[in-house]
Amino acid sequence: MQLKQAIFRAARSAGMFSILRDSPWRRRRLLIVCYHGVSMDDEHEWSPSLYVTQDRLRARLQALRDGGYTILPLADATERLYAGTLPPRSVALTFDDGAVDFERRALPVLREFNAPATLYLTTYYCLHRLPVFDTVLSYVLWKGRDSGADLASIVGSAQPMPVSPDSERNATRQRLREHAAALGLSAGEKDVLVARVAGRLGVNYDAIKARGTLQIMAPDTVRGLPGDLVDVQLHTHRHRTPIDHDQFVREIRDNDAVIRELRIGAPAPTHFCYPSGDYHGEFFDWLHECQVQYATTCVPDLVSRDAYPLLLPRLVDTMEQSALTFEAWASGFAALLPKRRAFRLDPERLTVGEAVRG
Ligand SMILES: [Zn+2]
Known part of the structure; x- marks a missing residue:
């Protein structure tokens, strides 16, 4: 950890962050950032990996603005990534689950910076108004x-x-x-x-x-989220991914039905985020069956055109992540360091998926 910080510091002083940030290499890539919650009280002290403070979120958006990054809606960003037409320094923001603090704490900051975000909404607890x-x-x-x-x-x-x-x-x-x-x-x-x-x-x-701590937003709150800033997408109905075709498909279809009802006028959801970041080779065919085109994980990396669309890497931002590390990821430098590969896949399946995508 300390060694990495020292490497980042040295690289930044040597001007490598800014060289990479403006490179054709970075331009062909997208950084997807993941947040879970923004504290309403002391949640970030309980779970600094799940919650950030509102000040921290604001500081990140300020850093992206100062660094000249382009924050795109995820749907545009993924289309343009594969079409090869991303603008320079592309970033997309995502929020998982759809808890009450999203509307109360995250949304005002998104509005302040006019930064669009994708919200992966789990819907069971949206309808059943109890803490998760x-x-x-x-x-x-x-x-x-x-x-x-x-x-x-x-x-x-x-x-x-x-x-x-x-x-x-x-x-x-x-x-x-x-x-x-x-x-x-x-x-x-x-x-x-x-x-x-x-x-x-x-x-x-x-x-x-x-x-409202650890409660998912009420249906009316989801209905009222501004369409110019917030795109609501799939995260399963009950925040689980059973390794069983019928149960899995039901999770997506129930989730999809509630989202469509709450976001009338919005395009049908085609983006998905694996609850708890867990994915399995079987899921890909099932997701295609449910018209899901893109899915994000919690594996940190920049997304390139080589990425399988149902396994898009994503940087989870936390209270434990320094401003320097965040900047290292945004510039792309952090992606160049050796990292543990968390994708464990049946290579045959991936080949099939890639061939289908063509
Ligand atoms: Zn989740």
């Missing part, structure tokens, strides 16, 4: 981490279930999730479980719910 169980459970346990409480009696466990240190809290969270799954709890019942956990930890769950 897995994540809010984690957040509530974190908030109660200094309570010294033990949650064993909630699930009737003979073993202790403490909420600190971190490793124990993770184990406790896992056991609560398993408990909910084993009982087949509904979304409403899972919410009652979180409320009981919060009560035991002395965490004010009513306040968390009132603020």
